[in-house]
Amino acid sequence: MGHDNYIGNKSMSSIILEARGIRYRYPRSMEAIRGISFHVRKGEKIALVGPNGAGKSTLLMMFNGMIRPDTGTILFDSQPVRYDTASLRMLRKRVGFVLQNPDRQIIAPTVYQDVAFGPTNLGYPENEVKKAVALALSHVGLEGFDRRPPHHLSGGEKKRVAIAGVLAMDPDVLVFDEPTSGLDPSGSEDIMELLDELNHEGKTVIISTHDVELAYPWADRAILLLDGRILQEDVPDVAFGNPDHVRMAHLSAPTLLELYFELQKRGFSLPDKKPRTVLDMMHIIETLFSKTCCQARPGSITICNVDLDNEESLLEWISNRTGVSVGAMGTRAKQRAENRQIRLDFTYGVIDKCILKALLGEDSLILTTGSMVDRVHKRVDDYGKESGIHITVTSLEPGIVQTNEESRRQT
């Protein structure tokens, strides 16, 4: 699987945020942070996990200088954070912070004004503000919401406005306090996907959460916090793989990991690599029962890059194949599907679900945008290397329409 490689690449990159022996006590209260040191590398996805009151939010607030530690230093880009107004402004431009409750973050009476708040205060000229706002809104999939007042939006939409408000300042690091709290499951998955998308564009993403199931497959590294101290800091399968620590931190182990351990306890010989997704688990189970694949020939995956002008061939492709599963990755792709009334079978974990389909011998289509195309190829290739099953990935080119039979013959 690709995660190791991924982390391997990232560990080469430089450290962007670092905490050195920080402690903090709220006035007339207990010590919230009791000596924490760790670092975050550029482009990493970090999950701070811990029970309520573990100090997650306090720690996050230090990253953009909202809270100044009593002792110890925070370093940003290898420079100690300074707390004069000008330095703080620079820091806050580069470290965007999204609060848990979007109502507390949204200031202005309309969506446009709120998203424009940051860029305006950074002194951008008007047309650049407009550009930044349009870009940020399209990123979170809220085009056309400019004039809506925030109190008319749903919880998920408000969250997106809050994220857009931060994105408009184009920060390098995005810090999210409980990004999925108060959202329904599909809304949570959407937000997590958005975070993935942002990370893929090179942003470092740090979240705090107590949703283990969400953090486990998502994070590059998980940091378990308890009582203002770091309990454990490692890749998720190790961090959540220690039952004692998980219990101490008032968390529960991810279901997949628990299943893995239960299988192991029953004497099945399992690979050392722990499963992070349903696909990984399926692979383990299938190898266990030495049934490499249910179908003699796996199905194929077709990628449609919606940035290209290929709407007609896309619609024709779909109408030629009934019963093909369609998934969309990224906000723009999802919007396109909605506009064209394409029924989506998958909206999150799309690549894995399509691989699962392929293993069943079924074909599938992934709608996605520019940079994500490579990601599909990479993920499928990685899976192929690991499992020895070759799944064909083709791109839907504008103007070239193949029928199901033709494409079958080709593969």
Next chain:
Amino acid sequence: MFEDLLEDIAQKNGLRQVNTYLKLAAGTGAILLCLLSTSYIAPLFIAVLLTFAILFLARVDAKTYTRLFIHPTWFAVMSVAGIVLIYGGSTVFWSWDPLPWFSLSITRESINQGFFVFSRIVGGMSAVCFIALTTPMTDLFIVMRQCRVPEVVIDLAMIIYRTIFIILNQVIQIYHAQVMRLGYSSWRESIHSFASLCGAAFIASWESGEDLIRAMESRCYNGKFALLGETRPVERIPLFAVMVFLSLSSLVVICSWDMTII
């Protein structure tokens, strides 16, 4: 209790897309014409046209509109009754002298004057309703800035606007929590609950003020509030409609000059 906000209706009304200045021109123009008119006909004419616009163009629910109209109408009826009885005049229909220095009478002039005032109130009210129901505050902010209202005033107004809805939300939640635990079951209980509601709302607003400062700081606040969007372009048909409405109303004002009901 709190569900029906004028602002919410305005945000979703059918004339939302029309240029704000046009709507304001129609509304304020109507008020001015109502004040200029010396007869009852023009204000009633304006009221009918604007009511039509509110109900059929802005597609405001008739029930809501009626409810909005009823309360001021009661005030209007009471003051008009006063005018009719006290105004005096030469052609007396009915009179009564309860005290030597105080008399009540209904005269031709007082009826005319009363009806005139009433129609003015109705006309003016429909104009105000027209503005309130078709132009949300968020659009008015843009107009305020373009009209060079001091920045401080607009920024404050915008923060107040946003905060009203946050606090209102909290008040609704607290209120529901109180109702669920029978907080308003008796008169004594209601007084007590209302007092604690006010206290809680005060604390909530204090806290949201602190949140606001924190939120602004974390987004690089530098004394500037975000730019406003642009007003919608003036389109031909709405422009034409407003011009027809205003000139027709002016024509009625001129033609019905000094006309009275009896």
